[in-house]
Amino acid sequence: MTGSPAQDGSPVPGAPPAGGQPALRLGTRASALALAQSGMAAAALTAATGRAVELVHITTYGDTSREALSQIGGTGVFVNALREALYAGEIDFAVHSLKDLPTAAPEGLCLAAVSERAAVNDVLVARDGRKLADLPAGARVGTGAARRMALLRMLRPDLEVVPIRGNVDTRIGFVRSGSLDAVVLALAGLQRLGREEEATEVFGPDVMLPSPGQGALAVECRDAALVPLLATLDHRPTRAAVTAERTMLAVLEAGCSAPVGGHAIAGDDNVLSLTGLVATVSGSRGLKRSLAGGVDDPEGLGRAVARALLAEGAAELMERAA
Known part of the structure; x- marks a missing residue:
């Protein structure tokens, strides 16, 4: 998905005429x-379907509270x-950022699309261009x-x-102050903001296993009639991978305070591999634990790893x- 977001609820810049449709x-x-x-998703949908999209800003409790996620109810x-x-x-x-979605399916809503996944990596942003190994003992991260x-x-028990x-x-x-x-931040977020160069180290998934769903966007709607339109944004290999990851998370019944990582990869040979x-x-x-299974049964693989x-x-x- 590419494109620039609208900042004030107006239609996304560059949107073609909507043909009389709202x-x-x-x-x-x-x-x-x-x-x-959201601007990327809006621009991609307009490019694929010709429908104009406007952004409506919604403030969530997670945006206004300064308490830890474990204290205010987690990703939901x-x-x-x-x-x-x-x-x-x-x-x-x-x-939504897919990693923010609770695993329980909400009544009456549909996950109409999962975007093609961006980078799953976590990154370090450190003073003086340092990498994790360069930080002195007792450094605050x-x-x-x-x-x-x-x-x-696990990687640096001597850090604070x-x-x-x-x-x-x-x-x-x-860090700047x-x-x-x-x-430590998500690489995908920095990339979407055009700030990737601020990362001083990129961690491979083998070093820092990502959160289930990290790097993917979820498109959710209520009106079933919209699903075929929104499904133009769906990326099947990504959906299979994140379905395996989120199934694993659901079976584990892991709360927001539990450190759980999950990363699945859909290969060209119709094999899906998952590490939890x-x-x-x-x-x-x-x-x-890592296991592999068929890309057509991501739920089964997620359950098996869990x-x-x-x-x-x-x-x-x-x-x-x-």
Whole structure:
């Protein structure tokens, strides 16, 4: 998806005439990253279908609260207000970061499309261009995700991992001001904001396993008649991969405070591979398991990896993390 977002609820710039049809109302959070992502989706939909799209800004509780995600209800706090707007008919569809969607399917709503996935990697943004190995003992590294906290502590138990909240500007600002030595962010977010060059190190998924759904966008609607139109944005290999990851997460029944990673890859040979991770927040212990299956049964693969992790003691690790 490419394109520039509308900032004020107006139709996306460059949209062709809608042929007399009203513009579709796309609900989005108002952060710079959310607007960039929604603008990309809007531009792609207009290019594919000719329908004009306008962005409708929705403020979620997750945007206004400064409490830790584990204290305010987890990832759902970023999507509930958008879903309420869908139920109320205030918007026609919504775009979410897929990793923010709870795994339980909401009644009456449809996941109409999953965009082609961007980079799944996490990155380090550090002062003086440093990489993780270059940070001195006791360096303060910020992140808001329990998964990243656990993996950082596994990789560098001598660091001080600091929980933080805020948008990309706020988080990188902690580094620029000297409050923190580094922060860990998603590469996809920096790329969508045109700020990829600010990363001082890109972690491979083998080093820092991403969050289930990381790098993909979810398009959700209520009106079934819109599904064929929105489905033009769907990318089947990405949908298969994230379905496996999210199924694993659902079977694990992992809460937002549990460090869980998941990364699936759909190969050209119709084989889907999935790696799952469960750890303690302290980083003292982690379990990782990889399996492969058919791309036509991502749910089965997700269940298999989750059950393998549970058989090895994942439930106990998640209880320690709660």
